[in-house]
Amino acid sequence: MFASDRGDEPSSTPHIVFERLHKRYDGPQGPIHAVHDVSFAIARGEVFGIIGRSGAGKSTLLRTINALEVPDAGTVTVDDVPVAGLDEAALVRLRRRIGMIFQHFNLLSSKTVNANVALPLRVAGLARPAIDRRVGELLDLVGLSDKASAYPSQLSGGQKQRVGIARALVHQPEILLCDEATSALDPETTQSILALLRDINRRLGLTVVLITHDMAVIREICDRVLVLDQGRRSEMGEVWRIFGDPAAEATRALLRPLLHDLPADLARDLVDDLGGRPGEAILQLRYGGDSSADGVALADLAALHPQARLLHGGLDRIRGHSQGRLLVAIPASALDPVQDRTARVADHIEVLGYVVTGAR
Structure with missing residues (x-):
């Protein structure tokens, strides 16, 4: 048997x-x-x-x-x-x-x-x-x-x-x-x-x-x-x-x-508006598993902006589908033109807030 x-x-x-x-x-x-x-x-x-x-x-x-x-x-x-x-x-x-x-x-x-x-x-x-x-x-x-x-x-x-x-x-x-x-x-x-x-x-x-x-x-x-x-x-x-x-x-x-939530140190520095000061926009990219079944192309992430930085997060592979969330920082001045490109690399994008340059 x-x-x-x-x-x-x-x-x-x-x-x-x-x-x-x-x-x-x-x-x-x-x-x-x-x-x-x-x-x-x-x-x-x-x-x-x-x-x-x-x-x-x-x-x-x-x-x-x-x-x-x-x-x-x-x-x-x-x-x-x-x-x-x-x-x-x-x-x-x-x-x-x-x-x-x-x-x-x-x-x-x-x-x-x-x-x-x-x-x-x-x-x-x-x-x-x-x-x-x-x-x-x-x-x-x-x-x-x-x-x-x-x-x-x-x-x-x-x-x-x-x-x-x-x-x-x-x-x-x-x-x-x-x-x-x-x-x-x-x-x-x-x-x-x-x-x-x-x-x-x-x-x-x-x-x-x-x-x-x-x-x-x-x-x-x-x-x-x-x-x-x-x-x-x-x-x-x-x-x-x-x-x-x-x-x-x-x-x-x-x-x-189990979620890769916003780390406490980053949450502490997050503001709703930069008020004209230089800084970064913090983006949350969420992947549900449909469009990201085979993972997320690093080239797509790099295409967000030459200075884009991966801050936190991760993907889990469940029954052949990769899903999770990533936190990415890009220059706040580049946020508007980036929005269209992120739609092609994530199922959902959300601007969590901004970090003033030098705050961390």
Whole structure:
């Protein structure tokens, strides 16, 4: 099963469909609408991200897929089968097709790595040789063959999460749910876990659905993303489009920590008008990924003005599209004739202000 890559690309076939989903809870101050009238579809084989602030409804939405949460209204279907209509036996079968990994690993401290991964198979009544064979394959897949006899207390956070991933794959699921799977990990370990999840998605063709509050995770691994805001769908689309041209304020707020914003020292010297004094205009050039798919030509930047200087910023390459923002300084006296040329090298140009010569 793990010998060769499947190489599957995400298909356009809906795997999971949400229609007019509602879920509310009774709170001390009245009802809380965790999910309100949310509709969307997740394609088979894609890595789909759901992001939002704390309390946006991410976990509630994720847990309706395997009926750990039951919506008050609306439907969730997996392969065109409504989850809410399943009897107990059918629900058990569905949950075996859906693996789940958690923020805090949920490993049994008294059992070895081998025993933690094997537990769902023992519960299902598989024979010992089949269990040993399957657990061996999975530990090899997640890079923990040498840790089979170790206990969770002897593992790093990243190793614990790899055990959690192996355990989630024991029943050869079609869907893998990731509930803040990297939020308890350091940045380096997060990168290794995301790379593993992407590799599993490509090799096994799984549909991966993950929730997070971190846009860096979405950028790294997801094909598409849904942004939730107070239980409502804020916006949804391909990750590179959402990053390049966010339409909703909630999305812009989530992206803000990743943006190359105006540095504090430059902001301090920025003025709205030079008042006749010599100085520079500070331009922000924004690239959404459509016109800059292959990057930005240095010759185009140089054509802005012979004295143009790149001050700050950067481009990210997301799913084959380069997008980001650059801050450029040019002589203020050259601003008007430059405006026409910048339209050809950036998707959007904005004059942020001016800096008086000698101010820095």
